Amino acid sequence: MKKFLKYTFLVVILVVIWQYFGSTDSTVRLYISSPTLVVDYFMGNYAGLLEATLTTFTEAFLGLIIATLFSFIVMIICFYRPKFLEFILPIMVTSQVIPIIVLAPFFIILFGIGLTSKIAMAAVISFFPIFVNFVHGYKSIPKNIHELMFIYRAPIIFKIKHIYFPLAMPSIMAGLKISATLAVIGAIVAEFTGAKIGIGKNLFVSSIRLDPDLMMTSLILASLIGIVMYGIVKLLEKQYGSWYQ
Amino acid sequence: MFLEASNLNFSFWDNKSKQILKGVSFSIEKGETLVIVGSSGSGKSTILRLISGILPEKNDSFSGEIKINNEKLNKFLDSGKLSFMFQQPALLPNYSVKENIEIPLKIKNEDRGIEKVLETVGLEQYQNYLPKQLSGGMRTRVALARSFVTKPELLLLDEPFSALDVAWKDALYHELKQLVNKFNTTVILVTHDIEEALKLGDKIICLGINGNIILEKNNINEENLFSMLEEKIIENHKLRKEYEKIS
Numbered sequence: 147m148k149k150f151l152k153y154t155f156l157v158v159i160l161v162v163i164w165q166y167f168g169s170t171d172s173t174v175r176l177y178i179s180s181p182t183l184v185v186d187y188f189m190g191n192y193a194g195l196l197e198a199t200l201t202t203f204t205e206a207f208l209g210l211i212i213a214t215l216f217s218f219i220v221m222i223i224c225f226y227r228p229k230f231l232e233f234i235l236p237i238m239v240t241s242q243v244i245p246i247i248v249l250a251p252f253f254i255i256l257f258g259i260g261l262t263s264k265i266a267m268a269a270v271i272s273f274f275p276i277f278v279n280f281v282h283g284y285k286s287i288p289k290n291i292h293e294l295m296f297i298y299r300a301p302i303i304f305k306i307k308h309i310y311f312p313l314a315m316p317s318i319m320a321g322l323k324i325s326a327t328l329a330v331i332g333a334i335v336a337e338f339t340g341a342k343i344g345i346g347k348n349l350f351v352s353s354i355r356l357d358p359d360l361m362m363t364s365l366i367l368a369s370l371i372g373i374v375m376y377g378i379v380k381l382l383e384k385q386y387g388s389w390y391q
Numbered sequence: 392m393f394l395e396a397s398n399l400n401f402s403f404w405d406n407k408s409k410q411i412l413k414g415v416s417f418s419i420e421k422g423e424t425l426v427i428v429g430s431s432g433s434g435k436s437t438i439l440r441l442i443s444g445i446l447p448e449k450n451d452s453f454s455g456e457i458k459i460n461n462e463k464l465n466k467f468l469d470s471g472k473l474s475f476m477f478q479q480p481a482l483l484p485n486y487s488v489k490e491n492i493e494i495p496l497k498i499k500n501e502d503r504g505i506e507k508v509l510e511t512v513g514l515e516q517y518q519n520y521l522p523k524q525l526s527g528g529m530r531t532r533v534a535l536a537r538s539f540v541t542k543p544e545l546l547l548l549d550e551p552f553s554a555l556d557v558a559w560k561d562a563l564y565h566e567l568k569q570l571v572n573k574f575n576t577t578v579i580l581v582t583h584d585i586e587e588a589l590k591l592g593d594k595i596i597c598l599g600i601n602g603n604i605i606l607e608k609n610n611i612n613e614e615n616l617f618s619m620l621e622e623k624i625i626e627n628h629k630l631r632k633e634y635e636k637i638s
Contacts, residue, residue: 290481293445297475299468300498308494312485389485389521 179358184366187359195348199367202345205261205333206375209268210325216269217277217321221284225306235281238274246271246332250339264336264344271332272325279321283314316390319383326375334368345371393421393577394442394545395458401437401602404450411437413602415455419594421544424571424578426592428585428620429605430628433598435581439547442579443475444468459545467545471499474543476551480534482522488533489518495541505540511573512536512566528559535563539570546571548580552587564590585620597623600631 161181168180175183188195224231250267257263287309295305311318337346345368352361383391401412411434419425427435440446444464447453459467467473474495482491492505492514509515512532522530531551538546552560568591571578582588588595592611597620599605606623608616 288479288481290477290479291483293443294475294477294481295498296445297443297468297473298495298498299471304498308486308497309483313483315485389523 176356176358179362183359184362187363191363195363195367198344198348198364199371201261201343202264202330202333202337202368203371203374205264205336205344206268206329206371207378208261208265209270209332210272210322210329210375212265212269213273213325213329214276214322217273217280220277221280221310222306224281225284225310226302231281238277242274247335250336253336254340259340259342264333264341264346267336268329268332272329275324275328276318276321279317279324280314283317284310286317287313315387319379319387322379322382323376326379327372330368330372330375392418393423393460394419394579395456395461396438396442397456397458399438399441399455399457400453401434401441401447401455402452404448404452407452411602412441412455415598415602415604417596417604417607419577419579421577422571422575423593424580424591426580426582426588426595427598428582428588428595428624429598430600430624430631431583432631433600433627434602435583435598436549439475439549439579439581442545443473443547471495471541472544473547474538474541474545475547476534476538476549478550478553480522480530480551482530482533482537484522487519487521488514488525491522491533492537492540495537499541501541503540505536508536508540508570511539511569528555528563531555531559531563532566535566535570539574539576542574543576546576546578548578548582550582553582553584560587567591583624585617585624588620589617595620599623599627600634 164178165181167174168178168183169175174180179187220234221231224234246267249270250263253263253266253270257266291309291313295309300309333344334346334349337344338350341347345364348360348364349368351357352364395418397416399412399415400410402408402410415434415438417425427438429435437446441453442457442464457464483494486494489505489509492508496503496505506515509518512535514529514532514536517525517529522533525533534551552563555563564587567578570576578591580588580591589611594609595607595611595616596604597606605627606620
């Protein structure tokens, strides 16, 4: 509670400073608006802004779910065929030299301007941290636990359910936390490239119109999406990772 | 004869010039405890890993034969009558004491009560604790209970008590003996602690630095056995040092 109060106090101080300079200095106002102007802007356009927020959140959230499921499926294949992991891991790592953001226009061409291209972008950008952390978690399982399962002749299904997933959970969660925020970045970047609605589109429009109110409102809403996504992962961790916390 | 190992020779695939085991042969009767002693790197644990089927891995160089109940080793291993206790307890950190002990039963889809084993090792009131909430000695007790929950015919112990203090060791020796007698389990214990070897073993073999047996005694109560073993191990250790210097 004490910690929460400290952080709240820090945020209040920052908002007060922002308000002070935003209302006294026109240059500052031109760059970053001011809290009261942002609130005014939000109250005047809340329906459209909330719709954009919900859209971006949906894209990021679905992208994260797809990335998580896909990495789990790939890992399950690797559990059945360990050589596949040795084969695929260098490819995955090498693929990261491509700045994934440059794929955004490709996805727009492939899937069109709607939600699908943004979900695909969010999924692609958030896949790698989940997968690599899962691999790390799997490889960190003590050797003697693997040997014990071998001696007891544990079937692969048992090992996946009782050993691999649970013991890799701290690493899976670490990957999910990174990917939760990356998914938001992926969705927003894809919206920059072309979208009917979304926080990314609003940010893009604000830069063209030189509209600091819209830009700051969108930045705050994007941050809120990131916080909510991170919060969802934390809730999941509380549910499934209580043993290591 | 319950277990018969004849002429075991072994070296790892990545260092075939270093022979870990050289012509090792021994046998054990049902319900007996064989203790393997020797200095570090003499191949004690390798014997356990060969019996448990963990070794040889692909490309390791292995020759010799291990028979249990006069049948091939693999047949025994597949029957699920083997248990292994490692130096580290190898407990699942996400499972409670009770769940950890039940793991071998879950794998076999057996629904058997574990109360008696829990009672023997004195863990009844800790059964819902997670491993991180237990001391080192308690964790070893959980591993011991887990090893006996399937009523194994053969139990392999790889220095399971080496990290414990004297008081814990003494209590665990007592519990181990109780369980071994109860289930008439055959035990192979690897240790570098001669006192432990003499307390728990029925017969003893001592391995030298070349992976061969340098001392074998079927009567653990023989006079001066402690000093004889100590002497052999120290002598072998010196030999190794000299060998390392030369090479």
